[in-house]
Amino acid sequence: MSEPRERLRPISGGALTGWGVVGLVGGWLLHRVAESWRGTAPVVTWLQPLALLLVALIVGGTAWATWRSVQGRSERLEPHRAVNRLVLGRACALVGALIAGGYAGYAVSWLGMSGDPLAGQRVLRSAIAAVLGLSICGAGVLLERACRVRDDDSGDVT
Template sequence: MTPTRWTTPVGVALVTAVVGFALVGPLEMLGLTLTRLPWTAVAAVLLLAVVVLVLGWPVRRWNRGHRDRPLDPLRAARTAVLGQASALAGAALLGWYLGQVVHLLPDVAYPLPRQSVVALLVAAGAAALLLVAGLVVERWCRLPDDEDEDPPAGAASSR
């Protein structure tokens, strides 16, 4: 598995922000409005970020030399995939919420849009925390470099 480059979450966030911004206007013109963002959505995203960090912690400890218990390689691989998926989901949510914020900014002087903007910014902050937690856990799951290991047979030398 290749580590997530910083450009991938940024690209996902930008694309979903554009999609979010582009969809809100036509939906409002059709008479449909997005429902108010419940606080449970923010709580769920924050809980997910904490769960990702908790699941990644044993892998981090094992990589740092605390090997009092064996680490199942499949668990470590699944944790790395969970970190990557969490980072991408956090980026998508971040873009979605920020796209809606940009759409609502012209009306922020009115109370209802202002409340929605505040709720969306809080949700965007929670999504950013999920993004960071996913990237951190993915980094924790990297295997340390084996410096004293010989290169595999047939591998090109670096001379």
């Protein structure tokens, strides 16, 4: 008689939404708190969105390579590599949702502030960074899904 095997479930949409909401509130509060403490809010430069783009490309490339080797060519990953990629995918999905929410909240906090000359710039760059945070989240989910393999005994996906 074989002992029951635990299965790891894919990350839930609820968890990603929760992290996104926390980021949204945090990003909105950052504007208010920074202005009250320092007298000025942080500036979003092009470096932040470019760094997020780089991370999204790396995680997306890893997801593609993993999917191609595991699903396409039916190769087996070494167990420690599979776990590393699974953990990387989950972490990137959660952090990507947090980043997307944070930048979206920061962008929303600047809407309607026509008196500040940098408001439009902050909204645009924060919105772009939020979209790139979502792309990191999506790439992380794809990487996690790429690590799934069929169980030899039952044919189930694990």
